Amino acid sequence: MFVPNVGYKRSRQVFSDEQEAEREEYIQKAAKLYYGHSAKEVRSLAFDYGVNNNVKFPIGWSDVELASTDWFGGFLKRKKTLSIRTPEATSLxxxxxxxxxxxxxxxxxxxxxxxxxxxxxxxxxxxxxxxxxxxxxxAKIVATKGIKQVGAITxxxxxxxxxxxxxxxxxxxxxxxxxxxxxxxxxxxxxxxxxxxxxxxxxxxxxxxxxxxxxxxxxxxxxxxxxxxxxxxxxxxxxxxxxxxxxxxxxxxxxxxxxxxxxxxxxxxxxxxxxxxxxxxxxxxxxxxxxxxxxxxxxxxxxxxxxxxxxxxxxxxxxxxxxxxxxxxxxxxxxxxxxTDDEFLPSAVTDRPYREDETLLSVSLTNSVGDGVPSTSTSVESSPTPCTSTVGSANSIHTHMCYLKN
CATH class of the missing domain: 3.30.420.10 (Ribonuclease H-like superfamily/Ribonuclease H)
Structure with a gap:
């Protein structure tokens, strides 16, 4: 006996669940690296991904070389871990x-x-x-709609x-x-x-x-x-x-x-x-x-x-x-x-291989830290005295002040 389908039919997705999960992971990692993508860039990436993977997508995408806003809205609804956020400016x-x-x-x-x-x-x-x-x-105030400029006294x-x-x-x-x-x-x-x-x-x-x-x-x-x-x-x-x-x-x-x-x-x-x-x-x-x-x-x-x-x-x-x-x-x-490791991800963009000559430079700088640097490490019996720890690299030298016991 034939039983007809009833109810609402799920709308057709352009990408499979696995492909969208891959896009979700990439977007999250880019944001953690502090190189996140805007809504328009996500739509552009979706279009490029569809072209390179021979995914069938609506014809309208090709006219502007962007995924549609309808697709982007549906993508955010399906991926509850993603939302549009205003990033905080962070210097390199x-x-x-x-x-x-x-x-x-x-x-x-x-x-x-x-x-x-x-x-x-x-x-x-x-x-x-x-x-x-x-x-x-x-602070924000309540004012009349349609007015182009709203002022507040400073x-x-x-x-x-x-x-x-x-x-x-x-x-x-x-x-x-x-x-x-x-x-x-x-x-x-x-x-x-x-x-x-x-x-x-x-x-x-x-x-x-x-x-x-x-x-x-x-x-x-x-x-x-x-x-x-x-x-x-x-x-x-x-x-x-x-x-x-x-x-x-x-x-x-x-x-x-x-x-x-x-x-x-x-x-x-x-x-x-x-x-x-x-x-x-x-x-x-x-x-x-x-x-x-x-x-x-x-x-x-x-x-x-x-x-x-x-x-x-x-x-x-x-x-x-x-x-x-x-x-x-x-x-x-x-x-x-x-x-966590995710919080250190932004620094990964400047990672470089370990070099032994930089270690030798750091040791040399540490041994010569007293030259030209005012010292406060007078010896006091059974009492803490300050020390200066110097971190050297090919680009910069940073000095950290701390107090340690003799």
Missing amino acids: SRATSFNKHNVGRFFTNLSEVYVGYKFQCQEVYNVDEAAVTTVHTP SAERGTLVTVALSVNASGNSIPPFFVFPRKNFRDYFLRNGPEGSAGSANKSGLMTGQDFRSFMLHFIHHSRATRERSVLLLLDNNQSHLDISVLHVAKENGVVLLSFPPHTSHKLQPLDRAVFGPFKKYINSASDAWMKNNAGSTMTIYDIPFIVKLSLLSAATPRNIKAGFQVNGIWPFNRDIF
Whole structure:
């Protein structure tokens, strides 16, 4: 007895399930390499793939040499792991510097410091700077449809920058921020209505300099209560101001152990970048927008920024966010295998064969590191002393500061 087909018939696919799975895997790998494809490029690749594999496809594809938008929409519906995303701009230096060698060396240094000093979570700190300007990015608003231009008031066309240095520890606590103002001399009234316990300095540019960071170190030592008998670990990037000789001397004299991240890896390794500064900048824009509405007709100045920062830190530098920043990169709890192989894929574009002469160059550079480089490794009995580890290659030389036991 003949039974007719009932219900809806599945629409014909241009490619087989196996062919589409192959396309899906290729698109995912390209995105992980930071060389992802746009929607139009995926359609172009689908057309080329069909031509090269003698796949029967609609005639309309040949007219524009692209797969149709209908095919692309259906492809995304069938492949639930894919979606259209807005990528974050990542420099080639960051993509290639975050590799297994650099990250492994950092975790080796971190492990040696943990073992040598037996730090607790409340003694592991991270410091970084963020720029706050008097001109904010307005939030989205509800307006009339069809209007080509919708405006929002900002303080000026070009803003004035103030640097904010923030330090947090792995237990979820933070130290009052340190401000660097673009003025010749610092005055206490600069910090009016700012976060309790905050401090500051001033220079012509408003950027962090070696002398300003030395002032921050004194502020940090006061609040962290670091001493030679009770050392604390401070993780920081390789900014030139952080490696000023006066900063290293103050750190050593007060028991602050400095460990730097490898160059161009702070976007992955730095706790503040991973979990605090993202929401902090969003809350800065929201607080600045509210300030402009509450002070209609007034211009925001650099002396209003401490109050804006105070409001933003209450929501951004929460214990939950801070702890997540230390956990997501394996700093605390310690986990050197926190990063998967996929996260190192962008650095694969500059992989090259191992060469013995580069190893000899690295050894030669390490042996001669003292020539022309200020040294802070004075010998102290039964106390930690700083060392300098130098990584050499045919293209660059990077110096990482750390403190290890004799």
